[in-house]
Amino acid sequence: ILKLCTFVFIYVQTINIIRGYCDNCYLFYFTDNSDITVVCGTNRMDLQILLCPMYFYGYNESMVALNGQFGKPECRGTADWTVNPPVMKFHQSQLSLFNYRNSSQQITEEIGSGLFSDFSSVQSVNISGVVNTQDPNAGTITYRQEMKYLFSCRYPLxxxxxxxxxxxxxxxxxxxxxxxxxxxxxxxxxxxxxxxxxxxxxxxxxxxxxxxxxxxxxxxxxxxxxxxxxxxxxxxxxxxxxxxxxxxxxxxxxxxxxxxxxxxxxxxxxxxxxxxxxxxxxxxxxxxxxxxxxxxxxxxxxxxxx
The missing domain is CATH 2.60.40.4100 (Zona pellucida, ZP-C domain)
Incomplete structure (x- = not known):
């Protein structure tokens, strides 16, 4: 019991020292679908991911990238510590996601509706990807739980x-x-x-x-x-x-x-x-x-x- 209390004390203090903005991080210990917010815009996709769960699992903003492209600065996010809870932000244009972000694109067809009800086939494109973490110290084994945040946007064509x-x-x-x-x-x-x-x-x-x-x-x-x-x-x-x-x-x-x-x-x-x-x-x-x-x-x- 003594060891458990000591562990909890050190864990919380470590998070507080990192930024000073995660006083309520214990509320976000467990990851959830609501950890990521996706806005499918006309020119780009905007992603926001809660930072606190990443810190609880031993990661920080430098260990996160879009579609595993850790070597490309343009695939890195930006930490925003001015909001509560703090978030990691990604801003990706549709063109870049199509061309070189390793995102998946799937074309689907369906019967037209609304303004296009006279058309027997209307296409849409679904752009999907993942924001994942990387343990730089991992070798044969790792003690960190890998984290993946899946996202997708559907656009009519x-x-x-x-x-x-x-x-x-x-x-x-x-x-x-x-x-x-x-x-x-x-x-x-x-x-x-x-x-x-x-x-x-x-x-x-x-x-x-x-x-x-x-x-x-x-x-x-x-x-x-x-x-x-x-x-x-x-x-x-x-x-x-x-x-x-x-x-x-x-x-x-x-x-x-x-x-x-x-x-x-x-x-x-x-x-x-x-x-x-x-x-x-x-x-x-x-x-x-x-x-x-x-x-x-x-x-x-x-x-x-x-």
Whole structure:
């Protein structure tokens, strides 16, 4: 009994001396699923792990890394002792997790729902990994219990790129998880070099507009595929008159498809028109929307019909 009391006294004092912030660490002696918090952001994943359980098991922040990449400084976390309880923070971009953090990526398919209820197959990507510990003194045996914190984030790969008013067309708006990597730009020439300028009086009828939807800061594993692009008389697609520029391989007679599903950009062009319901208006204002997939190159090929 005397030895047990001495052991407890020394153990608690050791933790207190380390930082002075773990007075309540005994509350976190046993590891639990709640020890890790994961935020699946549009550009990165943010992980927070309680530090006190690590110290109780004989580890510190220098002995923890993402996916076992202990030799890479960018895979190390940062201890935050300003909060109670103290935590270990990891900030990892989606691109880095895809390319060189040894994370696992799994593509799944399911029947579309909501805005994509008309689609028989919608893909998602699940990015998963582990934050684990390393005992630098371990040889044949170790007296430290290995600690692993598993995490994962699921991102849909299909989005509706909405655009707000631009006299006849639009500017970009965001909607979705990976949407921050997608942008829509309008050009006035077939080389896609000069951006389209729309005067207050609007564009002339049958002016050809060149549209580019591009993915940036995204792993090369995915290409951009436009499933459907259409215009509406209101910014809200579900509550207004609409006109399809194309759906799959069914194109309006004035729509010309360029690159689609082959690169990290997709291009097409169409001629401006007026909605009949705007007959009494000087300018016919409408809005452009594109249902956009981010798909693996092989899957994109299977979706493209010749």
């Amino acid at each position: 299909q989005y509706l790129v909405n655009n707000t008013e631009m006299s006849v067309l639009a500017i970009k708006d965001n909607n979705g998880s990976f949407i921050s990597t997608l942008s829509m730009v309008l050009f006035e020439d077939y080389t896609y070099t000069t951006r389209l300028f729309i005067p207050p009086s609007g564009l002339m009828l049958k002016t050809r507009v060149f549209v580019e939807v591009r993915a940036t800061n995204l792993t090369e594993r995915f290409n951009v595929l436009l499933d459907r692009c259409y215009t509406t008389t209101s910014p809200y697609p579900g509550n207004s008159t609409s006109f399809n520029l194309f759906v799959g391989c069914n194109l309006d007679l004035q729509t010309i498809m360029g690159v689609n599903g082959e690169q990290q950009l997709a291009r097409f062009s169409f001629e401006t028109f007026r909605f009949v319901e705007h007959r009494n208006r000087t300018v016919s204002t409408f809005y452009l929307h594109c249902t956009t997939r981010l798909c693996e190159s092989s899957f994109c090929r299977s979706l493209r019909q010749v």
